[in-house]
Amino acid sequence: MTHWPFILGAYGVALVGTLGLTGWTFAAMRQAERAVDALKDER
């Protein structure tokens, strides 16, 4: 049995999961902190 497809599959799952979570979290944080700044500017 060739092992590399399993290894690459595992690394793919880990990288997609980690990068997806990090990118989505970062975008949500930027959006939320921009909303705070926008409210400050309105005052």
Next chain:
Amino acid sequence: MTGGVTARAALGYIRPGQMHIFANPARFLRLARPLTGWFGWGGALLIAAGLIWGLFVAPPDYLQGDTVRIIYIHVPAAWLGMAGWAGIAVASLMQMVWRHPLAAVAARSLALPGAVFTFICLATGSLWGRPAWGTWWEWDGRMTSMLVLLFLYIGFIGLADAERERGGEGRLSAIFGLVGAINLPVIHYSVLWWRTLHQGQSIGLTRSSIDGSMLWPLFVSAAGFTFLFGAIVLMRMRTALARQKVEARLRRMAA
């Protein structure tokens, strides 16, 4: 200390009894903003170094061959899945006992990354099991208790969201977080209590059965994933605090 939390304070000049100063969200944010970048970029660099080392430099295992390279993502994911719930349990205790204002935010922020890494642990374990054991899944103690951990995370996320929408303090989810911690020793000792397919404990506090040529890239990768996990939790806490601030201000403006 009367001013903000300085880097000196963060580096150990604060006694354990003074930890309550971080209960102030403004002080927490002053510390969290620079730490997010350091943890995120530091973690990314360590992960890259650990995975390149593990994939291209570390030797294959004498029995399992190249499949052992899955260890460099599977073990950090398992560690973070368990550490995430340990963090939820500590935050839940702080919320129940001291009513720490950031505790519920911390617990909620830990849940999703913990669930994602538990899922990564299960998926990579399955992809490792097929060539190593000849099966994608086995209902043995370690795998089943990790699956239970994933379900606990999903339950916690649902409960905490529902409580927050109703304007609750999050006491129910704190109780759930504490009770769910019972599963952590079950996961840890499962390979001793039930001897089935999953291998026994190979990394201990004082010694390891893994050769140094494989152990060091594993440590680097685990450190990297841990720092990145920290950055993700800090970002999620900053998001939650910013949303709370916006909601409070909109309520004041509407009143």
